[in-house]
Amino acid sequence: MVAVSDGNCPLVSTEWLAEHIDSPDIHVIDASWFMPNSGRNAKQEYEFCHIKGAVFFDIDEIADLTSPYPHMVPSPEKFASRVRKLGLGDGVKIIIYDSHGIFSAPRVWWMFRLMGHDDVAVLDGGLKKWLAEGRPTDDAIVSHWERHFTIRIRNDLIRDFSQVLAICEDQGTQVVDARSPARFSGTEPEPRPNLNSGHIPNSINWHYAQLINSDGTMVSNDEIKAQIAALGIDLNKPIIASCGTGVTACILALALDKIGKDKVAVYDGSWAEWGARDDAPIVCADMV
Incomplete structure (x- = not known):
């Protein structure tokens, strides 16, 4: 991927980050997250190894803890309070990565945009590519002065x-x-218990894994457009992205933003909510 510095681009390359990582207006987030049954702990892995200067964004804690569904969007007040303490806010460009390459980082990218901070991008290939290229990491706990965050x-x-x-x-x-x-x-x-199986009526299946190369980077714009054409998705119509718990839906939103479709909504509850409700219409294979 060509190194990117345009604030309107949702992805930056590892080469770009390596060149700019010491800039005072660049702040890096480790937004790694793993499925509950993975046996991995994202916070512990961050403490052992992370990109220099990166702070840890806990998707399960910077969330609405009163919701019965996992890691739902928190109140604007809670979000602002937590990110201020991480030194994130007005006047900085935020670069977000995760351990997989591109998996949970787009969720945090989407949350910042939802809260009104547009100068944010995902590291293409994430920590996976960074390590494969032999770039430096750290195990120091990072702290920053609190910074004002304006919610919009x-x-x-x-x-x-x-x-x-x-x-x-x-x-x-x-x-x-x-x-x-x-x-x-x-x-x-479903990997989570007590959920119905199937999908939302008239929804289109676009598996997020189709968008990720073996090195953890996102596929090219041409490939994204080819997948969209094959699935019959109309870019002239509104799009809502959904998934299991609102994480990988944001990968679809990121891919669409990459090709210029920048106003894609995410169904926050996704299947964790839809599949748990008795009043939600569902289509599944045995109905076809």
């Missing part, structure tokens, strides 16, 4: 259950689901 909520970037329910039969708005084809069809059980 972008309601166009988030949708809730009632909003998705209202449009799931509306062909004017498209719901794209980032889960695997087997989970989408309902032929494979």
Whole structure:
């Protein structure tokens, strides 16, 4: 990937970050997150190894802890309070990475944009590519002076259950689901207990893994557009991204932003909410 510095681009290369990492207006976030059954602890791995100067963003704590669903978006006040303490806020460019390459970092990228901070990008290839290239890491706990964070909520970037329910039969708005084809069809059980299987009516399955190269980077713009064409997604219509718990949906939003579709909403509750509700219409393989 060509090194990128344009503030409007949602991705930066490892080469670009290595060149700019010591700039005072560049702040780096480790947003690694693992599935509960993975046996891995993102905070512990951060403490052992992270990119120089990176602070740790805990997706499960910087969240609405009153919600029955995992890592839902917190109140603006909580978000601002937590990121201020991390030294993140107005006047800085935020670069976000995760251990997989591109997996959970887009969730935090989306959250910052949702809260009104647009000068934010994902490290293409993440820590995976950074380590493969032999670039330096650190184990020091990082702290910064608190920085003011101005909240400007972008309601166009988030949708809730009632909003998705209202449009799931509306062909004017498209719901794209980032889960695997087997989970989408309902032929494979959900990894979280007590959830129905299947998908939102009229939604389109766009598995996030199709967007990631073996080195953890995102596929080219041409490949993204080819996948969109093959799936019949209309870029002229509104798009809502969904997944299991609102994490990999943000990979779809990132890919769409990369090709210029920058107002993609994310269904925050995603299947963790939809699959748990008795009043949610569901399509699955045995209904076809």
